[in-house]
Amino acid sequence: xxxxxxxxxxxxxxxxxxALSHIGRAMRLFAPMCADVMRGRYRPVPWPAFGWMALAVxxxxxxxxxxxxxxxxxxVVDDVVIVGWLLTRVDAALTDYRRWKGVDLPxxxxxxxx
Numbered sequence: 580x581x582x583x584x585x586x587x588x589x590x591x592x593x594x595x596x597x598a599l600s601h602i603g604r605a606m607r608l609f610a611p612m613c614a615d616v617m618r619g620r621y622r623p624v625p626w627p628a629f630g631w632m633a634l635a636v637x638x639x640x641x642x643x644x645x646x647x648x649x650x651x652x653x654x655v656v657d658d659v660v661i662v663g664w665l666l667t668r669v670d671a672a673l674t675d676y677r678r679w680k681g682v683d684l685p686x687x688x689x690x691x692x693x
Contacts, residue, residue: 598663602666608670608677608682609669626649627672628672630667631669634665635666644686645657
């Protein structure tokens with residue numbers, strides 16, 4: 580039991596949940612960001628977001644992997660972990676776009692009218 584003493588399972592799950600929310604947010608915002616950039620409504624162009632997304636797509640469709648897909652479970656988990664990490668980088672690159680768009684901003688309490 581001593582080997583498991585340092586594992587804080589709740590903290591680890593919370594951290595994973597946060598990463599999943601970043602991945603989902605990146606996937607929800609990338610297409611609207613592309614549309615805003617193409618129409619000229621949003622400048623400057625977030626080139627890092629395009630680069631990270633391109634890397635994620637290339638890694639996902641490429642036959643070359645760190646761990647081959649014929650190793651069934653491990654090969655697929657490898658793809659999920661790396662593409663997930665790349666999508667969290669996309670989310671980080673979209674911070675300015677989220678601020679410009681006004682989405683996912685922390686809640687601010689209205690001032691008291693005294």
